[in-house]
Amino acid sequence: MKSVHSTGSSRAAFRRLSAVTTLASLVLAVNTVTTGAASASAAAPSDRGQLVSAQQVSTLATKQDVAAALDAAGFDASTVRFGVDAYRLVYRTVDPQGRPTTASGLLVLPRSREHELRTVSFTHGTASYRSDAPSSMVKVGFASAPAMTYASAGFAAVAPDYLGLGVGPGLHPWMDVPSETTASMDMLRAARAFVPHTGRALGHDVLVTGFSQGASAAMALARTLQAGGDRWFRLEAVAPISGAYDFQNAELPALLDGSLDAKSSVLYTAYLLVAWNRLHQLYDSPGEVFQAPYADTIEALFDGSHTGQQLFAGTPNTLSALLTPHGFDMLSHPTGQLAAALRVADDTCAWSPRVPVRLYAASADEQAASANTDHCEAALQAHGVNAPVVNLGTPDFAGSRHLGSNVAATAAIVRWFSSLR
Structure with a gap:
């Protein structure tokens, strides 16, 4: 969910937000990697996560460059340690009916010397215009800033566009948890396949977070990871933000x-x-x-x-x-x-995570009712899990506390994830 603030001030806030988040399609085309069978058509469901192509879309060579870009986007730059390289991945996945298709997403890697990287999966909030997806951001914007934040702190940051956004074909199935889960899982697999091209590798651990629409998507991905949905990846922590869980x-x-x-x-x-x-x-x-x-x-x-x-x-x-x-x-x-x-949509908190979980939310959120987080906390407690709710207060971004919660929580979560080492 990613929209606007109240009606009177809402129009000005919306125009300001659109200037930040609505960008042209990608113009950089360097270091393109295409797999051997890389046609636009998808393969069988057994090929889920197979990399179709990878295109480097931006480089922020120094930590100063990243800090300046995050600051311009309105995000906290105090945890930046490295420059970053960003790539758009296109990969094979399945649609809501289980039919083969492709999707895209953003992968951001730190310019660090570490060979094996821990991974953060960030699932974004609502977008209806395909160029507002993370991988379509020419420069750091609202949808891509969290991935830039995590990568610049030393993680491999993976941000799926979901189906039908970015350069994925078809229409976006909004708030469809099953396809959000498959697109997110397959983006992790595509990232693992691509990262060796950069001389690094993804480790087993995945820290999962997401904002608004992406909060329930994050919970569903985390549940799938814990259940052994992929033989390589394992869940390390979960930190959803301002979700519509119920x-x-x-x-x-x-x-x-x-x-x-x-x-x-x-x-x-x-x-x-x-x-x-x-x-x-x-x-x-x-x-x-x-x-x-x-x-x-x-x-x-x-x-x-x-x-x-x-x-x-x-x-x-x-x-x-x-x-x-x-x-x-x-x-x-x-x-x-x-x-x-x-x-189906409201079932994402009804399980028992065996890893640390924190739920992040703003007070008086004008777009995601606070009862959502309360109900998620209660569902987790009913399954024997105490997940603390981190109250972010009333953060503001473009006149919105909801959008502000993404900014404030990203700053808090990157520190928490880093402390789990």
């Missing part, structure tokens, strides 16, 4: 009752209905759930080619102007396919 009982009620920022609520609700209708057939016609004139245009806005500014301009400022009575009722009382999909 969409049915925490996030949806807050979106619908006006507890959260109005414009953000419109964008998230629209994205949920459009993306999940593609996966789960929630409605036959947009007019069933969306009011005119938005019923005619809303689905096209979430095709990956429309910028955040276009999304903002093409949607109303309130849910009452967006949803039909049936749309409200569907979300207020989920049944059928919607209820089944919510059960």
Whole structure:
């Protein structure tokens, strides 16, 4: 989840954020590595994680260069120890139906002398425009700054774009935990395959974190790693940030009752209905759930080619102007396919991590209801795990406490992960 702050100040904040995060497609094309069978078509599911191509997209040669870039992006640069090299990886994975496809992601490596690197997986917050994904950032921006932070502290940082973002084909299945998990796991495998080209190797340990949409994705990836989802990698710690871990009982009620920022609520609700209708057939016609004139245009806005500014301009400022009575009722009382999909999305905290876990959240988050973190903490406790909640206070980024929590938590988590050595 990555949107805007309240409506009056929201437009200015949104324009400022877009200037930071909405960048052109990659223009650097150096040191491109392409595998022997690197066609754009994907192979069988058994080839999941196979590297298709790797393109070096940027170099910040010194720690001073990294510090300046992070500072310009609004992130804490005090843990920077090394320069970094950043690569866009394209790799084979599967779509929500288990069919072969490809996806992309960002790999950032420290310019250190260490041969075997510990890995941090960072799963990003909501993006609808494919060029807002981590691997499409020409310079350090909101989506790529966490990976730059971890790499400059000495880790190998892996940031999947998810399906349908970056240069991955098709449409993005927003908040689809199973495909977020497969895309994240396969990005780790692709990174492991590529890193030897740089003269280094990835070790076994993976420290997992993610923001907003990426928080539940991080929890699901961590669960899969602990369960032995890959023979090489093993889970070392988990640190999700400001997640919507309980969409049915925490996030949806807050979106619908006006507890959260109005414009953000419109964008998230629209994205949920459009993306999940593609996966789960929630409605036959947009007019069933969306009011005119938005019923005619809303689905096209979430095709990956429309910028955040276009999304903002093409949607109303309130849910009452967006949803039909049936749309409200569907979300207020989920049944059928919607209820089944919510059960899958809301299951990411219902397990027993055998590694350290910390949950990070801001006070009075205007986009992710605080009850989400409370419910995640309670679910972990019910499975015998005490996961401390780290209250980040009220951090601000572009007028948003939600976005600010990503900045503040990244600064805290890189220190925590480093201390686990």
